[in-house]
Amino acid sequence: MSIRQSLLAILDQGPCYGYQLRTEFDRRTGSTWPLNVGQIYNTLERLERDGLVAKGDVDEQGHVYWRITDAGSAEVRAWWSAPVERAGTRDELAVKLALAATLPGIDVATMISTQRAASQRRFDELSAKYVAVDVTDPTSRVEALPLSAALFTAESEVRWLGHVAERLAAQPRQALALELDTEKPRRGRPRKKSA
Amino acid sequence: MSIRQSLLAILDQGPCYGYQLRTEFDRRTGSTWPLNVGQIYNTLERLERDGLVAKGDVDEQGHVYWRITDAGSAEVRAWWSAPVERAGTRDELAVKLALAATLPGIDVATMISTQRAASQRRFDELSAKYVAVDVTDPTSRVEALPLSAALFTAESEVRWLGHVAERLAAQPRQALALELDTEKPRRGRPRKKSA
DNA sequence: CGACACATGTAACACGTTACATGATTTG
DNA sequence: CAAATCATGTAACGTGTTACATGTGTCG
Numbered sequence: 066m067s068i069r070q071s072l073l074a075i076l077d078q079g080p081c082y083g084y085q086l087r088t089e090f091d092r093r094t095g096s097t098w099p100l101n102v103g104q105i106y107n108t109l110e111r112l113e114r115d116g117l118v119a120k121g122d123v124d125e126q127g128h129v130y131w132r133i134t135d136a137g138s139a140e141v142r143a144w145w146s147a148p149v150e151r152a153g154t155r156d157e158l159a160v161k162l163a164l165a166a167t168l169p170g171i172d173v174a175t176m177i178s179t180q181r182a183a184s185q186r187r188f189d190e191l192s193a194k195y196v197a198v199d200v201t202d203p204t205s206r207v208e209a210l211p212l213s214a215a216l217f218t219a220e221s222e223v224r225w226l227g228h229v230a231e232r233l234a235a236q237p238r239q240a241l242a243l244e245l246d247t248e249k250p251r252r253g254r255p256r257k258k259s260a
Numbered sequence: 261m262s263i264r265q266s267l268l269a270i271l272d273q274g275p276c277y278g279y280q281l282r283t284e285f286d287r288r289t290g291s292t293w294p295l296n297v298g299q300i301y302n303t304l305e306r307l308e309r310d311g312l313v314a315k316g317d318v319d320e321q322g323h324v325y326w327r328i329t330d331a332g333s334a335e336v337r338a339w340w341s342a343p344v345e346r347a348g349t350r351d352e353l354a355v356k357l358a359l360a361a362t363l364p365g366i367d368v369a370t371m372i373s374t375q376r377a378a379s380q381r382r383f384d385e386l387s388a389k390y391v392a393v394d395v396t397d398p399t400s401r402v403e404a405l406p407l408s409a410a411l412f413t414a415e416s417e418v419r420w421l422g423h424v425a426e427r428l429a430a431q432p433r434q435a436l437a438l439e440l441d442t443e444k445p446r447r448g449r450p451r452k453k454s455a
Numbered sequence: 456c457g458a459c460a461c462a463t464g465t466a467a468c469a470c471g472t473t474a475c476a477t478g479a480t481t482t483g
Numbered sequence: 484c485a486a487a488t489c490a491t492g493t494a495a496c497g498t499g500t501t502a503c504a505t506g507t508g509t510c511g
Contacts, residue, residue: 067498067499068499074359075363078364082462084461093363093438101501101502104501106463107500127507129463145367148374149375149378152382155263157265158344158409159409159410160293160406162405163402164269167402168269168270169273170273172340182343183343184346203438207361207438211358214354217420218346221415228408243287277490278492279491297492298475301491302470302472303470322491323490324491
């Protein structure tokens, strides 16, 4: 959903052709999340299908311009004014840890420390890059934003893993482990729970 | 990729039938990320296609059991031993903010404070739930893990937004804004950059 | 000429998501 | 019987991702 919205937001500034959209997206995100050019054309077609953009003129140089529709602009306005919702988003690490903690026979402690080391390493790398940002260079300045996002995420991950490790260590080994439920439930409507 | 791996990890404990996998996933994740039952059967077919699971016996009650293959087990082992990679992951909020900061005419400050308020609200809600966890209740205990993950994420988000707001406030208004590049580049090989 | 960047597109596929169809079984 | 749960599946669709085909124009 992120690419759709991004292209739409850029097109809301004025008509663009496909390749240009890639360029614009790239310079505005510090080339942090490279975008395959083909993806642009796919997405534009889908946006057109949904009535959010329209295929416009072709200029002397053969560039195919796309312009946003009113419906598209409305969607962009909605995007800017509404916060990004995180509820319900499956986070691979969280899922993985939840399973590691509840499946019998998994060495959670090792898993956590491995992950923690990786996250810490990532944090260190990002940290080094972040302090190296040159505020006098526009390109570098733009990179700072995505960089800081990743940095905060990594830091939080490290702290969360620390927190979890602590909590888990305080509990009897495998206190959370749940065997597979081999008891075969009868089919049919279950008995009313006795209050 | 998260569902695939999850089902595989559960199946690595022993054969399960489809509906059971849903149940197992649910209880192990505190029903935090509800899984449509249909998804299970889809995913199982795809796992079978990839040779990671095999359709096994049907028991007296008509349950269709699936078992993991050696290749599947190997994949599970690999999953447990390797850290979750975050590099290259597009984060909608980060992308959105990067665009908000670099597209002219967007009120970044408002966007940030709206988002910050939403994230803070979410943090507060999760916080309340987290302190209400009853460690004596197995179900509640399991919920704590996903809850804490979301909690740390929300907290980090709030802090990041604060950080960004601060940095942005310290700069001249719209210092990052980049106009659409309307200069039409000639096609063809570009001139060598003059060092 | 050859390499390379600019530029547009297509086709296929991955995973995740939902809606729907179907039926068995049991409780109230 | 009706409602609810257990249980299996199918079909369609959404976004994102990649590989590939194709062509233009310029620089060295």
